[in-house]
Amino acid sequence: xxIKHYLLDIGMSITEFxxxxxxxxxTIAELANGKKTLSKCTAGTVYRIAKELGISVESxxxxxxxxxxxxxYTLDKKTSLFLAKKYWDQNVYCGMKMENRNITFPxxxxxxxxxxxxxxxxxxxxxxxxxxxxxxxxLDTFDSKLDLKYILKLNxxxxxxxxxxxxxxxKGSVGISGSNYKPPVxxxxxxxxxxxEILLSYKTSTEKAIDIFCLITYKQLFWDGNKRTAxxxxxxxxxxSGNGMITIKDNVMFEFNELLCRMYNTGDKEELKKFIYEKAxxxxx
Numbered sequence: 001x002x003i004k005h006y007l008l009d010i011g012m013s014i015t016e017f018x019x020x021x022x023x024x025x026x027t028i029a030e031l032a033n034g035k036k037t038l039s040k041c042t043a044g045t046v047y048r049i050a051k052e053l054g055i056s057v058e059s060x061x062x063x064x065x066x067x068x069x070x071x072x073y074t075l076d077k078k079t080s081l082f083l084a085k086k087y088w089d090q091n092v093y094c095g096m097k098m099e100n101r102n103i104t105f106p107x108x109x110x111x112x113x114x115x116x117x118x119x120x121x122x123x124x125x126x127x128x129x130x131x132x133x134x135x136x137x138x139l140d141t142f143d144s145k146l147d148l149k150y151i152l153k154l155n156x157x158x159x160x161x162x163x164x165x166x167x168x169x170x171k172g173s174v175g176i177s178g179s180n181y182k183p184p185v186x187x188x189x190x191x192x193x194x195x196x197e198i199l200l201s202y203k204t205s206t207e208k209a210i211d212i213f214c215l216i217t218y219k220q221l222f223w224d225g226n227k228r229t230a231x232x233x234x235x236x237x238x239x240x241s242g243n244g245m246i247t248i249k250d251n252v253m254f255e256f257n258e259l260l261c262r263m264y265n266t267g268d269k270e271e272l273k274k275f276i277y278e279k280a281x282x283x284x285x
Contacts, residue, residue, distance in 0.1 A: 004032040006053055021048045037068065039203045046202055061202045069207035069273070073283030075242035077142075083284055084139060084239050087247065091235065092131045094247045095158075095228040098256075101127060126161060130225075133157040134232050138239075146199065146212075146236050148192050154236075155222050155229045163224030170223050179264040183220040191221060205241035209234040210276050213246070214269040217260065244283035252279050 007017055018028040023045060030036035031049075038046050038061055050060040062070075075083065093108040103124050110117050111128045134157035144150065156167025165171070169186045176183070198211045216230035234246050248256045252275075259272040 003028060003049065004034075007032060010053075017052065021052045023048060039068070039201055039207070043200075043202065057202065069204055069210065069277050071204050071206045071241075071243045072277075072281055073242070073244040075244070075283060077242065079284060080239050080242045081139070081142065083245055084135075084142075084235075087245060088135045088139075090249075091231065091245070091247050092128060092135065094249070095131045095231060096124065096127060097250065097253055098227040098231070098248060099127070103128070123162075130158050130160050130162065131228055131232075133160075134228075138232060138236055142240060146233060146240075148188070148195055150236070151195070151216070151221075151229065151233050154232045155225055158228045158232070159222060159225035163222070165223055166225070169221055172223075174220055174223070176220070176264050178261050181264040183218070186219055186221050191219070194219075199237075205237055205243045206277065206281065207273075209237040209243070209246065210273050211269075212237060213276065214263065214272060218263060218267075218269065238281070244281050246276060246280050247282065248276075248280050256280070 003017075007014065012020075014028050014032055015025060018025045021028070027036070027041070027045065031038065031041075038049070041049075046057055046060065050057045053060065089109050089112050090105070092112065093103075093105045096103050096108060101124050103120055107117050107120050108128055111120070111125055112132055117125070134154050137153065137157060141150075152167050152169070159166035169188060169191065171185060173185065174183065194215055195212070198208050198215065201208065203211070213230045213234040216233060217226055220226050222229060231246055231248075238244050238246060256272075256275065259275050263269050263272045
């Protein structure tokens with residue numbers, strides 16, 4: 001439900017409503033015509049619209065999110081922790097497959113249980129154990145807020161002894177296999193601004209998690225482990241909010257990689273967002 005439906009209900013034109021709100025005609029027109037969403041507006045704009053309609057900001061955004069990325073699950077803290085502890089091994093395996101590592105789920109699970117596994121390289125074992133430690137950190141800091149410092153900490157576990165530097169933003173150029181896209185060197189202030197813009201938005205926790213995933217992967221914030229860091233950061237948001245968990249399973253990994261490559265090549269994240277929302281978020285029904 002967008003602004004157009006509200007205006008029809010109250011019998012008011014776009015011009016009349018924009019004048020009453022004290023907002024530009026173009027803003028209301030774009031919202032009414034579906035060219036812009038409330039999640040792209042400033043908090044002040046959303047507040048003015050909600051006030052003029054006589055409803056709460058939360059109700060206004062909830063109605064719009066019915067057409068976008070509403071939360072699929074609503075779990076209490078105890079259940080969300082149970083979900084995390086029950087399926088974190090699958091998420092570690094997902095991290096390995098996103099990096100195209102030659103390892104199976106039984107091998108991953110066995111390594112996580114502290115048992116030696118033949119036929120797995122030392123590099124792959126290290127990667128599994130590093131992501132294990134990132135998950136342990138997430139569970140130990142379940143109630144802590146996500147910010148750049150927290151994301152850097154996740155990467156310090158995930159990329160430990162795997163890259164030129166871990167737990168710090170990348171300071172040099174990198175390339176991406178299968179794409180001509182060259183992500184610029186990340187600037188700390190710009191990264192913090194982008195993260196805060198997502199986390200302080202009026203989007204659902206589910207959309208914030210997906211956006212954080214896309215941000216970290218697209219900007220390639222780190223020398224290595226970007227996708228693994230991204231999925232951990234996204235799950236930090238989802239699990240802390242009780243809104244499920246993201247895991248890319250084997251049967252959709254090829255599609256995920258195709259859409260990821262498309263995002264790199266075009267800069268458009270919407271197809272990837274839709275894929276993650278529809279095929280990669282699960283919880284306890």
